[in-house]
């Protein structure tokens with residue numbers, strides 16, 4: 001549905017996007033993750049034809065977007081960063097203008113605007129100047145214009161930025177609802193959003209793709225994947241050093257860390273399954289255990305280690 005090949009954008013000598021390639025199929029929701037300034041928005045602007053690339057190609061539903069940008073833009077709905085332009089317009093006027101640009105007319109135009117305004121819950125602000133709307137409503141007006149022509153491809157730059165928790169949830173539900181029929185790219189700084197809505201996540205750093213996989217595949221790169229997190233506290237609880245020494249004797253336990261008083265994390269050596277051995281030891285010793293769970297991996301830690309170049313195998317701690 002969407003293919004990007006060797007995309008490059010230089011601003012003077014600086015490469016903001018430095019050879020990015022990927023494909024997105026119908027039904028996929030691809031999350032762009034990356035630190036500030038990684039090149040996410042610049043990539044989105046090039047895909048949507050708002051910025052010309054220095055090199056590379058963008059193919060949108062079989063159309064070469066650089067050779068035929070107008071045909072490509074018909075296939076795409078784009079929510080840029082920040083607020084919609086035309087602050088003096090009302091959402092009703094703005095959506096009407098966008099509908100005209102998109103070639104929607106008459107009853108079809110009215111129906112489509114009403115449908116989208118209802119779906120995104122814009123009705124009560126339709127006649128208030130955009131400039132006077134809250135950040136969340138401005139964002140929703142932007143989302144409405146991106147969806148108006150029911151595009152096959154959606155490019156949403158931080159779609160939940162500025163929304164309150166209920167609105168964030170609503171937009172995530174909307175993305176999930178739209179996803180079977182569309183190819184969707186969202187950029188986000190909210191890592192839980194990736195697990196909540198993305199079928200695939202790509203981490204971008206310094207203009208390059210540094211990781212690409214399902215959220216679960218990325219979490220599997222975490223040093224906490226398969227770790228046992230247990231809270232041992234109360235009468236009869238030994239001190240951390242005693243627990244640590246005992247747990248380190250178990251086969252497959254690579255390290256034991258204390259995240260908070262009483263809360264310890266036993267990390268597995270690569271590929272080791274340690275949950276049964278750890279729970280067995282805790283029971284055998286009779287230590288008072290308040291909680292116990294196996295960690296699925298932590299996306300925030302993977303993100304930090306990949307983007308700071310500190311990723312490495314779990315080592316046996318001294």
Ligand SMILES: Nc1ncnc2c1ncn2[C@@H]1O[C@H](COP(=O)(O)OP(=O)(O)OP(=O)(O)O)[C@@H](O)[C@H]1O
Pocket residue numbers: 011016034035036037038039040041042043
């Ligand atoms: N028009 C421009 N002229 C010069 N440099 C630019 C221009 N636009 C973007 N940049 C630079 O390119 C880099 C990538 O910016 P971009 O906005 O794509 O990052 P981002 O990953 O979207 O960041 P954020 O998460 O903060 O939105 C940044 O260093 C930015 O300062």
